[in-house]
Amino acid sequence: MHNVVDLKVLYFGTPVVLIGTRNLNGTANLAPMSSAWWLGDQCMLGMNTASQTTQNLVRERACVLNLPSSALAAAVDRLALLSGSPVMTPHKIEKGYRYEPDKFAAAGLTQLPADLVAAPRVAECPIQLECEVLASEPFGIGTDAVAHTVRVLRAHVADELIIPGTAHVDPVGWDPLIMKFCEFFGDGTQVHPSRLATAWQIPSPATSH
Template sequence: MHRVVDLKILYFGTPVVLISTRNPDGTANLAPMSSAWWLGDQCMLGMNTASRTTQNLVRERECVLNLPASGLAAAVDRLALLSGAPEMTPHKIEKGYRYEPDKFAAAGLSPLPAELVAAPRVAECPIQLECEVLSSQPFGIDTECLAHSMRVLRAHVAEELIIPGTQHVDPMGWDPLIMKFCEFFGEATPLHPSRLATAWQIPNPATSH
């Protein structure tokens, strides 16, 4: 039996991304988001046009996509109602946002220089992706959102997450922070062997010993 529901949120479960960008004055901005999908070496981000991050992406054409592990939920949550723009939209005022020029300090996170882009990496995130912005296009009907198409230029992965002797991330060791219906989750339990992983010759540490 199914019931028709007027869902207010469609976040069924996606990894959280901390986007670091450079502000007009050269300082760093850091913002959490969970509207991202990936294909090959590219990804798509959906963001509101009024956000400082969107403005930075459109202007700078680059960023770092930092992927936090589940243990960083508290740090990510400290960023939830902070804005990098002093001018607040009525929507943000209603939701209780406040202006914070130093997002890294507010979250208790550490900036780390990137190698190919001006925006910093988040040192505490096990995976950091330096990216260029390929395009920014309006998204949806009667919405103030942009879909940002990104290409990953360089990936930094914590040594302990790399399967020895390979260029692959250990899926059992990687426990991404997941956002489901605005709540945080961490799920690192393997459920079923994947024929797709076999086809792509991705090693499975659980069965390789």
């Protein structure tokens, strides 16, 4: 049996990405997101038009997609309600965002330089993908969103995740942090409470019955 439900969130589960970009003044910005999909050596990133990350992507034409494991959920959550821009939209003010110029320090993460692009890597992330921005186009109808198409130029992968003698990631050893309906999951289990879910007033199974 199925029920007809007016779903408030269509967010069935995608890997979390920490997007490293360079600000206009040369400092680093780091933004968590999970609206990403992949095909070949390219990736589409869905972002808010007014975000600092979107501004940096359009201007710099480069980024690093840092993929955290589920063990980094707490660090990612510390970034959830931070903005890299001092100019807040009414939406961000309503959700409780605050301006933070040093996202790495706020999250307790370590900044590393990239090899090919002027954007930061995250040392703690087991996979770091240096990318060039190919296109940035409006997305959807009646939305304030943009779809950025990026191409992976270089991949940095932790030694323990590489299948020996190959150029492949071990799918058993790789435990990506997944955001499912704004909650953090890893290996099929909820791994950390989410500030974003609280801000969006999304009920958890423990509180919805």
